[in-house]
Amino acid sequence: MFTKGSRTKRVIAGFAVIVATLVIFIGISSQKRCAAEGKGSDYESIELFTDVMAIIKKSYVEEVDTKKLVYGAINGMLVSLDPHSSFMPPDTYKEMKIDTKGTFGGLGIEITIKDGILTVISPIEDTPAFKAGLKAGDQILKIDEKFTKDLNINDAVKRMRGQKGTRVVLTIMREGFEKPKEFSLLRDVILIKSVRSRMLDNGYGYVRIAQFQEKTDEDLSKALKSLQEEHKGPLSGLVLDLRNDPGGLLDQAVKVSDHFIEEGLIVYTEGREKDSKMQFSAKKGGKEPNYPIVVLINSGSASASEIVAGALQDHKRAVVMGTQSFGKGSVQTIIPLSDDSGLRLTTARYFTPNGRSIQAKGIVPDIIVERLELPKESEKREVMHLREKDLENHFEVTDKDAPKDKKKEEKKEETKDKIVSTRVEDNLKNDYQVMRALDLLKGLEILKKMGSGK
Template structure:
């Protein structure tokens, strides 16, 4: 899964050399403190490691590659810590950097391990996984014919990625299934659009953040401006949809909150063992939205950076949180580049909401719990709460498209078809409807005032 963190450079001269240096350094340290530490010293542990490696190199039935052994050992070390710490080979590390830019190949699925089982955090919208019906909480038991029990996250991701157009079969177990079921997915190039928006009704906007990427704040700024332009004035209220948002970059989450709270107010703070893992993030000056009402939608697929946003707006009473309990990932991962172009994703801190709440393994509790239900067709048709404009949501920020008169009839037809699907989905979205009802009711109560 994507993880939040800061980039941090550390110089490493090579894995074989690292082991040797550790032996020398820790050996000297251990000799100085041997009397106090006894037999459980770090030196003895490192010595055990090097002994086993030497035995494997000498006696294993086949000749083995030293780097492969080191990579395997590092993977083993990190997997014993927590589900989010991992070692990335040069190939995986390169893909991770591409992921944060919003374009990568594969299925469009965010995964982690829960109770030792490969588990879906959330499918990413408009991807093969999303279209195939993969849901948050699904347990992936097999990828093609390979059981996932012995796979770490990186190996699982590698197996699910591949050339566009190729197929992969996921064997899924889900609450309500009597037995595991196979889902056949066709890989595609995943282009994740971080922010989407539309006007729900006069004065009421809707912004969906699918993932926190490098340009999320920039895209949000454009979306809010576009909503105001379309509304021909400031908004009365906003639905901020963070459902099934698996997180992403910490700095982008902070900048999103920055739009809605006053300068100097706390967004999030982190606590870890190292001095530089103790950080505080506060709202900056300028670029603030008017004090209109906000409803934030969350669910079990809302994790990490999306929980930071929801938690901060909830603590400052800037928004009403609606939906269901969020995922509960309250740890910070630092990405550390290594010398051979591999990388380390290491959990270095826990993050806390402005009021000091830890979200780890608990999540954000909504102010108003609303389960996601599908509305009866006649109810969705009857309730005309959304006067939706005819715009293609996927190209909302491409202003030149608005003035483009060169589209063919065939292209226009495709755009309307895609838009109609989006419109239908929103009209049948029970949680989004309840959020809009709340905003309208909120606005009515505000205009009435005491004694009116």
């Protein structure tokens, strides 16, 4: 038998053991909490996510596919970051890889989310969107009868794409519209020709880059070589048209710039990860002659086209003309995932050689030139111009007073003008910005000859 005193002692000892155990347990728990202090909110959020997922799986009115829930959650995460980060299910990821090769079905329109509204970055040249008259900055309020307010970019792209010959109606709001307007577009197979070129005038070339794809650099090399062969020598000047170019592949933008920049930095990127901090510089050799260049940009010029314009501007290799560019200065890294889906994640920002951030600022032209439509030839004839010969008592110049070869010279000039006129497509002849660029190149050539005394 135990005495009362011994029982008391044993109770006290047992209580001490319990207290000690509780202290140890509390200490261990505190250590765990302290170790997870920096990631406490992450653990809590993951726990919240799994709780919600479990509740949905158990209690939602209909049975839900787990993968659908996961995809929706991932997409929601990325949409909350910025307009350019997105999750691509396997079918969308596959389409994205096709896009960079320049062939896909749909409308031919580059879009983004701006101020919460689905917005046109640029219609791609010679596509249904371009032909229908869609413009950079247009707000897409509805796709068919579906409002776009709650659509992410991937969903919007899916709704606009479809089989060739099928129709889609976009409800557009544009600055200057009193109310939204419907545009009916017929889907087509989009075959994007990255580079187009032609001779504007004797020695003055024109190159249009519609989008930066896998073969843009190769196509540009061919175009420049073709122009030089047509001119039978180095060009007198070049108009590089990047208007409504929504961008594309970074490496192609670097290679295009490298054609014209002798040495030095072309573009650099900065991000949080070490791999996102990169520099791209011009390589030695294989450069174009040092002829003058005018780069045309507008609000539809984005991403890769802004890199080219910014690099040539900073190196003083070209005069940038037009209107301020879009301002997409972020780098998206494409990350393939285990189930053939993909992640498009913003990982860095672009900077021009002089350290200018493109993001939300864009490239400001050296010469601001708004887009205007020049009057057509038929309209020009209807305009009355007062000339010396229309004035009363004007005196005539007889053949004796004129130089002997005057008429021949006039005929030569008329013939030359006709040749130039036939070389320039109607849309370029009536393109005010292109004509201003050509005038600038000619003016630079004249000043150069004046300076050399020739």
